[in-house]
Amino acid sequence: MKLRVMFLFFCLETILLQATEAIEGVQAIQLSEAIKGPSWGYYQGGIPPPFWSCLANSEMCAGTMQSPVNIETNDVVKNSHIRPFYFSGLWKTAGIKMELKNTGHGVKVEFPNTQPIIEGGGLPGPHKLLDFHFHWGGNSQRGSEHTINGHQFAMEAGSYNKNYEHIVSKLKDVKNIGDKAVLDSFPIMNLFPETTRCWYRYCGSLTTPPCTETVIWTVFEQSICMSEDQISEFRKLIGEPEIFTEGDNNIVDTFRPVQPLLQRKVSLSCPRRRKYYYEQYRLNTNEYGCINHGYGNRKCHD
Numbered sequence: 001m002k003l004r005v006m007f008l009f010f011c012l013e014t015i016l017l018q019a020t021e022a023i024e025g026v027q028a029i030q031l032s033e034a035i036k037g038p039s040w041g042y043y044q045g046g047i048p049p050p051f052w053s054c055l056a057n058s059e060m061c062a063g064t065m066q067s068p069v070n071i072e073t074n075d076v077v078k079n080s081h082i083r084p085f086y087f088s089g090l091w092k093t094a095g096i097k098m099e100l101k102n103t104g105h106g107v108k109v110e111f112p113n114t115q116p117i118i119e120g121g122g123l124p125g126p127h128k129l130l131d132f133h134f135h136w137g138g139n140s141q142r143g144s145e146h147t148i149n150g151h152q153f154a155m156e157a158g159s160y161n162k163n164y165e166h167i168v169s170k171l172k173d174v175k176n177i178g179d180k181a182v183l184d185s186f187p188i189m190n191l192f193p194e195t196t197r198c199w200y201r202y203c204g205s206l207t208t209p210p211c212t213e214t215v216i217w218t219v220f221e222q223s224i225c226m227s228e229d230q231i232s233e234f235r236k237l238i239g240e241p242e243i244f245t246e247g248d249n250n251i252v253d254t255f256r257p258v259q260p261l262l263q264r265k266v267s268l269s270c271p272r273r274r275k276y277y278y279e280q281y282r283l284n285t286n287e288y289g290c291i292n293h294g295y296g297n298r299k300c301h302d
Contacts, residue, residue, distance in 0.1 A: 039055060041240075043253050045242050046240075049256050066205045067206070067256075068145035068146040069266070078268055085121035095114045097112055098182070104239050105208070106239075110130070153223065166184060195222055201266070201268075202261075203217070236250060237251040
């Protein structure tokens with residue numbers, strides 16, 4: 001059975017939080033969880049998403065620029081003024097070490113030594129890819145954090161997908177919390193959709209506490225396919241017992257519900273498609289393609 005998987009490329013924290021990780025003018029992309037520990041959870045144990053803003057130092061979880069969001073394709077603003085991405089660094093394998101790790105909240109791939117470089121796409125300068133992680137559900141009707149026209153995908157990463165076997169085949173080695181496994185070298189671009197010409201862009205937040213609102217989100221328009229057998233391997237991972245209380249403490253339903261878009265707009269960039277000739281959208285667009293973003297806080301739940 002083939003399942004459509006949303007390919008979420010990355011969330012990029014802006015200079016405000018990442019300046020300390022910049023090296024020789026190369027800013028870092030940070031995709032890891034913001035806080036580790038059993039204090040916050042999803043739908044089984046721990047503090048559930050509606051109450052994250054009541055946690056210490058997590059008041060921003062009730063802010064007005066929160067993520068994830070639902071992307072209504074009829075409402076997006078077409079933006080032809082952003083340059084395409086350049087992924088030359090993601091084709092390299094020499095000197096790139098990749099580690100798979102069970103964090104207790106999910107699983108992520110880290111680059112402990114040399115990080116691949118990504119450029120273009122409206123981002124300010126070259127960026128290092130530090131790590132990436134996955135979100136999945138207890139079944140194949142849910143799993144992704146972002147939704148498209150109200151539709152939730154079976155997984156968010158980002159038929160049987162041979163390219164993802166580099167990761168899936170190693171999940172058995174990171175079944176328990178803190179387990180790590182070194183992945184065989186392969187071009188990271190093999191994990192991407194067939195085409196990366198078009199992507200959605202908006203300004204939002206981390207999707208885990210403290211929900212910091214300094215994130216530029218990029219979601220590719222084209223999804224990818226994975227098999228049910230491949231996704232089921234993720235559901236065998238063991239998480240924090242205080243967070244995942246059902247069954248054998250298997251990690252499932254690791255997604256935050258979609259948050260209100262409010263005054264923000266989502267843009268769609270297809271810089272290489274000649275048919276896109278649009279006037280500049282005049283709604284407070286910044287250099288990253290984020291449109292009309294506001295600040296403030298929603299109330300903490302009682």
